[in-house]
Amino acid sequence: MLVKPLTGLLALGALVSTSVLPIGEQAVLSNPSSNSLHDHKANAFTRPTWFESALLARRMLALSSSGVISTVFPDPIPPSSRTPASVAGLPIGLREYIADCDRALPDGLSFGDNGDPTILALRIATTFRNIGAGSNISLELDWWEHLEDAVPVYPGLPHSPAALPRITLFGYFDPLPSLSRHDAAALEKCFLRSHPDAKMWLPGASGAPHASFWARLVVTQAYWIGGFGDVQQIGWMNVTEWKGIRQWSSSVGDGRGWEDVRLPGEKQR
Numbered sequence: 110m111l112v113k114p115l116t117g118l119l120a121l122g123a124l125v126s127t128s129v130l131p132i133g134e135q136a137v138l139s140n141p142s143s144n145s146l147h148d149h150k151a152n153a154f155t156r157p158t159w160f161e162s163a164l165l166a167r168r169m170l171a172l173s174s175s176g177v178i179s180t181v182f183p184d185p186i187p188p189s190s191r192t193p194a195s196v197a198g199l200p201i202g203l204r205e206y207i208a209d210c211d212r213a214l215p216d217g218l219s220f221g222d223n224g225d226p227t228i229l230a231l232r233i234a235t236t237f238r239n240i241g242a243g244s245n246i247s248l249e250l251d252w253w254e255h256l257e258d259a260v261p262v263y264p265g266l267p268h269s270p271a272a273l274p275r276i277t278l279f280g281y282f283d284p285l286p287s288l289s290r291h292d293a294a295a296l297e298k299c300f301l302r303s304h305p306d307a308k309m310w311l312p313g314a315s316g317a318p319h320a321s322f323w324a325r326l327v328v329t330q331a332y333w334i335g336g337f338g339d340v341q342q343i344g345w346m347n348v349t350e351w352k353g354i355r356q357w358s359s360s361v362g363d364g365r366g367w368e369d370v371r372l373p374g375e376k377q378r
């Protein structure tokens with residue numbers, strides 16, 4: 110097996126994985142349409158392909174309700190700001206509400222459910238003030254909250270968050286134009302499914318404590334860490350594939366959609 114010993118951890122992983130592991134312990138990718146153990150066995154020591162990794166990543170976006178947005182403080186910090194001058198130009202990562210709601214946008218505005226996360230932006234929040242001041246952004250999603258559900262990759266060793274996937278999406282922040290009542294209702298319905306509490310500060314909500322607006326991250330690059338490098342892909346994703354993936358089928362890869370894969374610890378259906 111080809112192993113990239115990127116770090117001590119990965120090298121350790123490589124060492125352990127050369128021993129025989131119980132069937133299915135490692136297989137995090139599965140096709141629900143095939144239920145035989147042989148598929149697990151066949152996958153046990155091979156990495157998912159890059160397309161399969163893109164399916165996993167796209168599924169992670171679909172199932173995620175928040176992610177860490179990184180921005181950079183303006184340099185210099187405006188004198189009127191209460192932000193310390195010494196953080197000028199430094200990055201800050203803050204968790205924000207997102208949802209996979211592009212398909213809820215009206216025709217002509219939607220990009221056709223192509224994996225551009227929808228963001229509920231609060232004007233007062235540091236993330237969106239930095240963006241307003243010209244910062245670039247990236248958005249990190251991960252599956253680390255599911256550690257307890259996932260099967261350890263290496264039996265005998267403790268559960269390892271590092272074995273679980275994460276992805277950072279790069280691109281540009283695209284504030285959405287104001288929506289008709291009807292279109293806004295469709296977007297809100299999608300977004301509130303994962304964020305019922307956000308009803309209080311939806312754009313235009315009466316009595317909202319803070320003004321907000323809708324935006325999306327238009328993805329231009331994606332950096333994926335599937336887990337340990339001997340059993341998962343690590344690197345830059347093919348963004349054409351990312352954008353071509355849909356829930357039930359895709360115009361790229363082998364045609365499967367993100368509904369055809371499961372992330373570590375998800376119930377098999």
Ligand SMILES: *[C@@H]1O[C@H](CO)[C@@H](O)[C@H](O)[C@H]1NC(C)=O
Pocket residue numbers: 243244245
């Ligand atoms: C944002 O990124 C672009 C490249 O994508 C770069 O040209 C630009 O200088 C960056 N802006 C800031 C404020 O760093």
Ligand SMILES: *[C@@H]1O[C@H](CO)[C@@H](O)[C@H](O)[C@H]1NC(C)=O
Pocket residue numbers: 347348349350361362
């Ligand atoms: C990315 O994926 C597209 C669609 O499958 C393919 O046509 C293209 O060759 C891929 N690009 C690279 C650099 O592999």
